[in-house]
Amino acid sequence: MPNVVALDPAAAMFDAMLEGWARQQRSRCLGLKTIRERLGLVRRFAAYCGTWPWQWTPEDVEAYFASAVSGDRPLAHSTVRGQQGDLQVFCAFVADARYGWASACLEEFGEVPVQVCHPWNTAAHVAAYEGRPGRRALTYDELQALFDAADDRTEEVRASGRKGTLTAWRDALLIKTVYAYGLRRREAAMLDLSDLRHNPRAADYGRFGALEVRFGKASRGSPPKRRTVLTVPDMDWIVPLLAAWVDDARPQLEPGAHPALWVTERCGRISLRRLDEVFASLRERAGLPEVLELHALRHSYVTHLVEFGYPERFVQEQVGHRWGSTTALYTWVSDEFRNRLLEDSLARRARPPGERAAPDRDNPAGRPRGER
Template identity: 40%
Template sequence: MEVDEVGRVHLLQSVPLLHPEQQVVADMLQGWRNRQLSRNLQFATINPRVRYVQRFIEHLNVMPWEWTPRMVEEYFGDLRSIRRLSHASLRAHQSALRDFTSYISNPDYGWDRVCEGLFGTHPAQVFFEWNTAVHVQEFEGRPAKRPYTKRELQQLFDHADNEVARIVAAGRKGWFPAYRDAAMLKIAYSYGLRFNELRHLQTVDFARNPHAPVFGAFGVCKVRYGKSRSGSPHKPRSVLTAFTWTPEVLQDWIANGRGPRDGLDLFPSERGGLVVESTLLRRLRRYCDELGFPDGLDLHSLRRSYATHLLEDGWDPVFVQRQMGHEHASTTGIYQFVSDDFRNAALRAALDRTIKDADEQRPEA
């Protein structure tokens, strides 16, 4: 039995299978992987989907050609009640499994003939609209997630700087990762970056903006690893520097933190590779706990804060949309949180205008 590069299975009658069930499942997964590769999906997308299927098989201890809708409902009922999986995570699991069962039950790929010949049955689609989570809206994030207020951001950045100073003053190791993480938090906010965009930045990704010479050599940030659509490469974009303090952060980090290290990576790890998300997230969570911040703040909150604060400060929504790399304004609207301070100030200004107009129109006594 062989699986070609697009996932079709070819039977080799002269080769017996020592462990037919395990071999067929392994070949099914390989064929499905090949089909996804032929669709130009990224490995970061394919690998978790394969693990979802493997986990489903291990939990049920039932082969794919024996799956039933009832098994689907029991499995995801457990995930919801025990592991408290979010709606978006649940859909990701089910989407992967639905795609896999569509592949193995499609006669064009030949798995029905293989299973009929070896096991006397054939695989079928068991994931339907009536037993899986539906995609009801564009945004499926948790309601508790929110941006930082400007005061919280200032406290966070000051706390991160103080941590670096404390480590240096104590003569302890660890000043470099603390300094690097402090700079990463500030740059993530400065350009509204996702973590994967942030970690892939290089020193050559910055350039002058002739329309804003005040920023010097850091007027534009070229984001090369922007979020991609399914089956597409990373989407690059240019983000214009908007905050006057951003070049100072970059200059100081490159001169005194990163130093003359080999390679072009702006934020290398201690071992020279790229920083992993858990490293920065662990430090951020510790800082938030030490500052007594409430739940709902995470790394992505820096990106939320960037969009929110620009809009609050009166920047054009189209400009913010382009900076964020969104094709549609409705996507940027998801990030448009308006703080209580801003709303109160806007309300106060509107009331002041109303009172002033009323006074001007009131006839003299």
């Protein structure tokens, strides 16, 4: 109403800015989680400064993020750069003349919002990989230790006679499936029985010749990306394990008409948190470094496909990367693999012209097996 005056005009203006920015982001189809996190950042920044957006200065940005990268738990470089980008987007929104916030602030407070994030006071994107240095692919020995820990845990639960044998086996198989298909956490959790696919070129695998991933990582407000991940011969040990789960174990949980591939004992879909908890538990049991996370299995999948000799483009399509450079960042080829390439190159140079080397089919890399 035109005659109504806000008791706190500054707070009312700030709330209206945030609501307008949230509306703009929703119109771009950005995820609600993304929007909530951005709004939370702006509110925390305003509380830290003790001022309103039309009063912010570049010095406020420098003070806020200088404190964020110090202390006992400093923010990672990628997190700082992302938050600075979000704050820059908000400032661009409220300073844009097309939205009228600048003129409204000038009329009400005699000041206007300006852009406070600039190249000279924000983190630069100079490295292709900004994750923690400790993140990497698992070695073959580490991967086998993880699988053995999963199987041992299942056997212990079964031998104890306690309830939970089926879920322990499900957890072990779920971890192996994440690796065998290079899945992200949400991609694995959202798999349905209908996502199991036949591959005419791999008829021996039956309905486990491929997985239809329908909840791939979205970007810039797009719907989840879809892709088909083929079962590769080097990891076809997963086929009989999945068959045993679908045909024998899963029905014992009595899921009814629930479509999820991975169901809980309460006939629901497994949660993302549960995946993290399972991996952390098995990682500790196997004695692996704490820096390794569930996503390390996806790094391992990419790395091992490269070491097995699959073309880079094939690997990129399997994991659903838009750019080959992203796939390259996931690749952590081992010294053993590089030395083997070096030895092969030296052997070719020493071999008489016309002589061919015999192929080695004896699993020289010690590839992990998911089954015992």
